[in-house]
Amino acid sequence: KKSVIIDCDPGVDDAIALFMAFASEKLDIKAITTVAGNVRLEKTSKNALKLTEYVGYDVKVAKGASKPIIRELVTAEFVHGQSGLGNMVLPEPDGAFYTKNAYDTIYEEATNCENGLEIIALGPLTNIAITLLKYPEIKEKLKHITIMGGSTELGNHTPAAEFNIYVDPEAAKIVFESGIPITMVGLNVTNKAYITAKDLEEILSYNNRPAELVGKSLMSLVDFFKNLDFKGVPLHDPAAMATAIDEGLLETKLLHVDIETKGNITRGKTVVDIYGVTGKKPNANVAVDIDREKFINLFKRLLKSYGI
Numbered sequence: 001k002k003s004v005i006i007d008c009d010p011g012v013d014d015a016i017a018l019f020m021a022f023a024s025e026k027l028d029i030k031a032i033t034t035v036a037g038n039v040r041l042e043k044t045s046k047n048a049l050k051l052t053e054y055v056g057y058d059v060k061v062a063k064g065a066s067k068p069i070i071r072e073l074v075t076a077e078f079v080h081g082q083s084g085l086g087n088m089v090l091p092e093p094d095g096a097f098y099t100k101n102a103y104d105t106i107y108e109e110a111t112n113c114e115n116g117l118e119i120i121a122l123g124p125l126t127n128i129a130i131t132l133l134k135y136p137e138i139k140e141k142l143k144h145i146t147i148m149g150g151s152t153e154l155g156n157h158t159p160a161a162e163f164n165i166y167v168d169p170e171a172a173k174i175v176f177e178s179g180i181p182i183t184m185v186g187l188n189v190t191n192k193a194y195i196t197a198k199d200l201e202e203i204l205s206y207n208n209r210p211a212e213l214v215g216k217s218l219m220s221l222v223d224f225f226k227n228l229d230f231k232g233v234p235l236h237d238p239a240a241m242a243t244a245i246d247e248g249l250l251e252t253k254l255l256h257v258d259i260e261t262k263g264n265i266t267r268g269k270t271v272v273d274i275y276g277v278t279g280k281k282p283n284a285n286v287a288v289d290i291d292r293e294k295f296i297n298l299f300k301r302l303l304k305s306y307g308i
């Protein structure tokens with residue numbers, strides 16, 4: 001099993017990715033750390049706790065940064081709703097957050113982990129950057145970071161930038177320059193990891209609560225994406241989660257990625273040196289393709305496995 005921390009900002013697609021992770025036999029989830037992003041930190045943290053309790057999964061939930069390193073927070077209620085979970089309504093949580101913050105939790109788990117801790121980052125990279133600033137020696141202890149963020153092509157929050165990198169470009173720069181092995185799962189592949197109404201009908205027939213919640217939530221987005229000429233609903237964070245569970249889903253290229261922190265209209269763009277014109281040493285395994293069929297099969301298998 002891979003020992004992982006999931007750093008996230010639930011977030012509809014973060015929530016769905018967490019349902020996959022809880023069901024996967026490949027992951028040993030050491031902690032969930034939360035960050036401000038899709039909605040404010042209080043909500044992303046409460047959502048993470050609600051999700052663990054909903055499926056009865058026993059794991060620490062540690063709160064992280066309430067805003068980006070130097071910028072004001074930008075949120076996305078227009079996509080994820082006021083609660084952050086769209087139309088998913090979950091009971092209020094009973095449990096408490098872990099006593100340590102996200103940075104100290106990541107450090108603690110990295111130090112205690114014998115087989116090398118990996119991070120799956122599904123939100124702005126603020127928590128990971130702060131951990132690297134606070135504990136520089138952690139670079140040697142972190143085995144790998146899977147990042148849902150950026151794109152080799154265009155953005156979604158702006159024409160140039162993907163949301164997670166846009167929100168905290170300075171944090172992204174720190175993480176990409178850290179020297180830790182990184183896989184960047186950007187929009188250029190997550191947009192290909194779409195789910196259709198037909199797939200969702202199948203998921204709704206599984207007759208378990210997480211599958212029903214996920215199926216209904218995604219079904220409500222089908223028309224919206226159809227109008228944007230998508231073939232289905234893109235599953236950004238679930239695609240990144242899936243590739244951490246099964247590396248064989250991705251085709252990647254080792255490339256140099258820089259983050260635009262100065263531009264006005266290009267803030268947060270991932271500048272991917274596809275042709276090696278900068279001569280800079282590659283710092284990321286950049287996803288260039290995903291096996292959609294295998295991804296959807298894994299997605300369905302994990303959701304089907306719930307017995308609640």
Ligand code: BDR
Nearest residue numbers: 011013014122163164236
């Ligand atoms: C990313 O931004 C967020 O809105 C989603 O949760 C995902 O992590 C997609 O750009």
Ligand code: CA
Nearest residue numbers: 011014122123
């Ligand atoms: Ca997210």
